[in-house]
Amino acid sequence: MAHVVAASAERTVDAPADEVYRYLADMQLQARFLPSPFYDFQVEAGGVGAGSVVRFKIDFAGGVRELRMQVTEPEPGRILVQTDTGGSGLVRTFTVTPQGEQALVSINSSFDGESGVAGFVERIIAPRRLHRVYGKELARLDAYAREQRVGH
Template sequence: MHTIVIAATATLSVPPQVAYGILIDYREGHPSILPRPHFGELTVESGGTGAGTVFRVQTRQATGMQTLRMRATEPQPGRVLVESDLDSDLVTTFTVDPVDGGKGCRVTIETRWTRGGVRGWMERVLLPPLARPVFLHEMKNLEALGRERMAAKGW
């Protein structure tokens, strides 16, 4: 079995609580930062905010769109959000750490799964450099939405 890991980190100019609040908001915030066309619709099945939320999200694969059914947990509320696929070992972790005295934050997105055989080897070699820019785009969207929400509140 091959372990495939895709990760990216960016420093954002929004406070960690703003970024984290968007990430755990599966009804409005999180769906609006997903980069298109790499992601399709995100549909909440139950919950909607943080831990316990179950949702479906469409992701673009080489063969077309695939729907994943995910459950959110918060091992460290306010800092770490984990999305686990209910049908495989795929896990995406969002880690939000304060920087600049809490005026900004460093966000890391990491997705990890295992796959056997030649397909697993190919995914391990080919996918990280292709998917990293998608994660960076998602974080750029997160920062833009965070700034928009801060401006709306007069921050």
């Protein structure tokens, strides 16, 4: 039986929450924030917010997984969710919370992990590794937000 594996990271981003959310909702921009092990990011449908469909690959735990994510916005302007349509159970949730002229951004994810010994190892290693990866993703988002503020 598979077990749910969860991972998360959060960071304060130096831009107002509405701007940060717009960056995350724009799927072409979001591709800029994805660090390794994500690659081959493509927008299949839509492109901004709910209804968008994106595809990317992730080189993780010794194998490559191709993911096709459907985007929803349970709380537009605050929560954006990407859900894998291919059966991995991966759900990535981005939450943007205003903090004055900045925004607290969190990425939370969960997916259906392996069972047995492989699952045991995955439940130990995957959350730590994904925390680091999501930390890099949020750092790239912050860097982009800072560039935009300097450019205006």
